[in-house]
Amino acid sequence: ATPTHDDADPALAVPAARADGCPFAPPQAYRDAHHEAGPISRVALWDGAPCWLVTGHAQVRSVLGDSRFSADARHPGFPFLSPGRRELLNRTTPTFIRLDDPEHARQRRMLTGDFIVKRIEALRPEIQRLVDDALDTMTARGPSADLVDAYALPVPSLVICHLLGVPYADHEFFQSRSRALLDLTGSVESVGAAQRELVGYLTDLADHKRREPDDTLLGRLVERPDVSIAEAAATGLLLLVAGHETTANMTALGTLALLRHPAQADRLRAEPALIKGAVEELLRYLTVVHLGVPRVASENVELDGTTVRAGEGVLCMLSTANRDGLVFADGDELDVTRDARRHFAFGFGVHQCLGQPLARVELQIALETLLRRLPGLRLAVPFEDLRYRTGMIVYGVEELPVAW
Ligand code: HEM
Numbered sequence: 001a002t003p004t005h006d007d008a009d010p011a012l013a014v015p016a017a018r019a020d021g022c023p024f025a026p027p028q029a030y031r032d033a034h035h036e037a038g039p040i041s042r043v044a045l046w047d048g049a050p051c052w053l054v055t056g057h058a059q060v061r062s063v064l065g066d067s068r069f070s071a072d073a074r075h076p077g078f079p080f081l082s083p084g085r086r087e088l089l090n091r092t093t094p095t096f097i098r099l100d101d102p103e104h105a106r107q108r109r110m111l112t113g114d115f116i117v118k119r120i121e122a123l124r125p126e127i128q129r130l131v132d133d134a135l136d137t138m139t140a141r142g143p144s145a146d147l148v149d150a151y152a153l154p155v156p157s158l159v160i161c162h163l164l165g166v167p168y169a170d171h172e173f174f175q176s177r178s179r180a181l182l183d184l185t186g187s188v189e190s191v192g193a194a195q196r197e198l199v200g201y202l203t204d205l206a207d208h209k210r211r212e213p214d215d216t217l218l219g220r221l222v223e224r225p226d227v228s229i230a231e232a233a234a235t236g237l238l239l240l241v242a243g244h245e246t247t248a249n250m251t252a253l254g255t256l257a258l259l260r261h262p263a264q265a266d267r268l269r270a271e272p273a274l275i276k277g278a279v280e281e282l283l284r285y286l287t288v289v290h291l292g293v294p295r296v297a298s299e300n301v302e303l304d305g306t307t308v309r310a311g312e313g314v315l316c317m318l319s320t321a322n323r324d325g326l327v328f329a330d331g332d333e334l335d336v337t338r339d340a341r342r343h344f345a346f347g348f349g350v351h352q353c354l355g356q357p358l359a360r361v362e363l364q365i366a367l368e369t370l371l372r373r374l375p376g377l378r379l380a381v382p383f384e385d386l387r388y389r390t391g392m393i394v395y396g397v398e399e400l401p402v403a404w
Contacts, residue, residue, distance in 0.1 A: 015390035026319035034320045051079045051313040057324035060316045064349040069295035078296040079313030082184035084191030095238045120357040144380045144403040152251035160243030165216025178241045185391040202233040249396030254282040275368045278336035284343035287319035290395040374404040
């Protein structure tokens, strides 16, 4: 039977509690759905809207790899994670993350050259310098620090500012507004205000760059005759927000995971060449995009024996897919020597993360350098006192007080 508001499954309640009280496990309700109802189940969203919850690895792959599932939020039946998201996605001109091909491909193609592995690999010395500077500043200031504030957030923010041509001096402004934008517990008003202020800021910046061109991503975008200021600003906003929030949360939560698994951290210290694989494993194990990637069926689709009808919403749970026992043996265990390459932490299909080569290099450098330079790194507060970002689109730890 189709669920109604009355039997709305609390499965999709936000903030989402984590399984077994473990801050690294997928949200409890999603994991229960996977184990009890199987890889495709029927749930209700916060507003009572019925939706398919897809939790298995093979099934997530089928949905995200199939162009009959649309990422366009203007499509009736699109599943919104909160009132704020519904308001936001209904009111703003979409960027390519919320568009289908061919328009998605047209916009994405303009940026792919900036994010290819070769270009990003060439940034390693620059990123290493930023990472070392951040650690110098942090360790000069005292015997302890909040790692989020002193390290995890500044490093990706500095990098994306450098690439886009956004002044880092404005970081308090854009970091606080990005946070408000991604907060699913925020009011419609606060999400709307954050969006307006960020659009205003990036529009002014794009406008300025059109008059005084520079060789940055945003500067080159506004020089194109086929890109309007509005489109450049919207693209800049997507990259600015996606470019620092995700990597920052992965850095801090990844550090915490290593502090809680000291044998894994020792292994990495002893064998730094493991860092690339370790970052893939941490991406899999932590899956910070934790509340589901939304799609809507544009026609009837047969999905692993279930008929998803045109206009029905689907949420792909990357976190449970990334622990699916059919693909990852002992998926609840962190093992930095595991081959984790089939994880979906960056999504899958045409919308698979554009920034993943950058995120990988940033995480490899940030985590390797931290372990190497601070061999005595430890938590400065009891583990039980840490608070987590359970109500945000991107999961993470609020503060990470550490000493070394
Ligand atoms: C898309 C995760 C870092 C830019 C995505 C998607 C995921 C994701 C799951 C797919 C969304 C969907 O299918 O609807 C992550 C994670 C990151 C990360 C876990 C860090 C650890 C970055 C960075 C940038 C970035 C550093 C930019 C510099 C984008 C963009 C898209 C995207 C532009 C949209 C791609 C498209 O629709 O074609 N990301 N991301 N991401 N990400 Fe990332």
